[in-house]
Amino acid sequence: MGALIKRDILLAWRSGGAWLLGVIFFVLFVTFCVIAAGGEGPQLEAFGPAYIWLALLFATLLSFGDIFSDDLNDGTLEQLVLTGLPPLAIALAKWAGFIVLTIGPVFVLLPIVGSMLGLSVSRIAGLALSAAFAAPALAAYGVMAGALMAKRGKGGFLIILISAPFLIPVLIFGLAAVDSYVRFGILAFEFRALAGLSLIAMAIGLPAAGAALTANIE
Amino acid sequence: MISYLANPARFERLAKYASPIFALVSIVAFIIGLYFALVKSPPEKYQGDAARIMYVHVPAAWCAMMAYTALAAASLVSFVWRHPLADSAAKAFALPGAAFTFLALATGSLWGKPIWNTWWEWDGRMTSVLVLLFIYLAYMALWAVIEDKKRAARLASIFAMVGFINIPIIKYSVEWWNSLHQPASISKLEANSIYSGEMITALLTMALAYTCLFGWLSINGIRRDIAKAKAARPTAPAATATITEL
């Protein structure tokens, strides 16, 4: 399983920057939001975290399609299953890879984008923490949606439709956590809620992904 | 009972009689329920006549959740035992369930405006019912978009089971977060004190009406599937194998 994660990282590294599309979109989306909102003032301070969270959400949503489609369509997935590797382990490996390759770069840029928007340090810290707590949930539902839609090429809008219902609570708590952090620090209730959501997401999303992979290979 | 009904031929025989019965009971229940709702039951203490929309809204919400539970259960049967009738059942439950969810949301909105002075509020219950609607829509989209219907059945059943996590969230969201929504009002202890007999009758009759409507729609959906499968009854296999020693 570790070999699979390492291979994915190596492939991303060699893909000539294709893996950075997510993070580029992240920056672009925030820029669009700022421009659309008028550019300056208290608006930005109030809505900054929301823009950033939305950008994070969409950047990850649009990467869901790539998680499995390559491996399914060139026969690698079948060969992996035939080596005895359980589909759940494959899903787990892809989950870890997704966090490192897609959410990771966004996470690194988060403080920079946050300060570009003029957010205070504590709000940026709250943002970073909420993104960190939510990342397992985002990745788990992404792996699930990607596995369900792997056979239909990139799945298009359907992948977003499938993952959106589960990501709504994550978004709600993620945003609430940013404001709560300023007042209560990491003891804020929202962080525990996010942690719970992440655990649930992994508990139901990853086995579902494994089952979906098996169904798609059939 | 489920294994008895699992045989499509038996189901069809039963469904031929069950379907009109469901329709009839549904119509009668609607008439009685609406009579109680609009005429017989007293106006609510604080909200007056506007609260009568509760008789449409609350049973719709109940049925939306009940429908999804049935859908998830059928999906479980389909996933574990791979029974085509379970697939048809789950597929048939989706559209009526989605319609009830939409009805609950719409009537909830209409009710909310005069009482709380807002069409919508992002509290726990309303958001999770909206999420339920999205899950229904995504489920139906899965069936519609995936061409290989056997694979569609399998993937849809996986998705439906994952989505079931939303049902307890809807149920307990009002307890976990105090907000606009009133806490669950029909419980045995409180029933007699807060609500008059007529109100409960109205609610339960409407719930019965909705359930029978749901049953009627679902049974007909399943019958349509069975008929389609029968019409497409396969012919002999395309190829035979001969094994020779070389």
Added chain:
Amino acid sequence: MMNAPTDLSAHASGGVKRLDHALTLERIALSRGGHPLFAGISLSIVAGDIVWIGGDNGIGKSSLLRLMTGLSRADSGGICWRIAGADCPPHDLICYQGHQDAFKPNLTAVESLEFWAKILECTASIDALLKTVGLSVRANVPCGQLSAGQKRRLSLARLMLSQKPVWIMDEPTAAMDSEGVNLIHELIGGHVSRGGSAIIASHQAPRMNGLRTRQLILKATS
């Protein structure tokens, strides 16, 4: 008619121990897209067997092979995979070379095999394997630059890497030149004579000296 196979791959793959194994199909039926492909197919394969599967394109050879790999499920009937008389999961028994090569264009041949070696937890010598399939020269070339025939040779190497007793191959000689075809037949012969077995979908069905060979032909009814 072929000569007795040389022990070409024994050194490279470490050889398959003589494992008492069996793959049995009983009255298998499968349909695809609502149309029935075949029904009532029964077949029993034990160590030392070769089965060539023939038939027109699209008739279901690949589907039948995938059933034997355990990747797909039959509509009715049963398949048993057994090692030493006891039921085992399919992945303990079979390795599969399908139509798709499953190699990433950005990984070199050596890196690809090293990846699969790690996944399979196998310690065979990658260099020797590459030598056996004739790819030593192209060892450090990214798979995206290999020709179709070279990728097939690489997937042969992966087959041997897995050290599984049953080889299931779907048109292994497609896209191969005559030298490659000979290589494949030699490797198959070597593998089977050392106690493995092979099920191959192919339009050619050469008889191999001293090995129990059968041919299963799928023919269209009507």
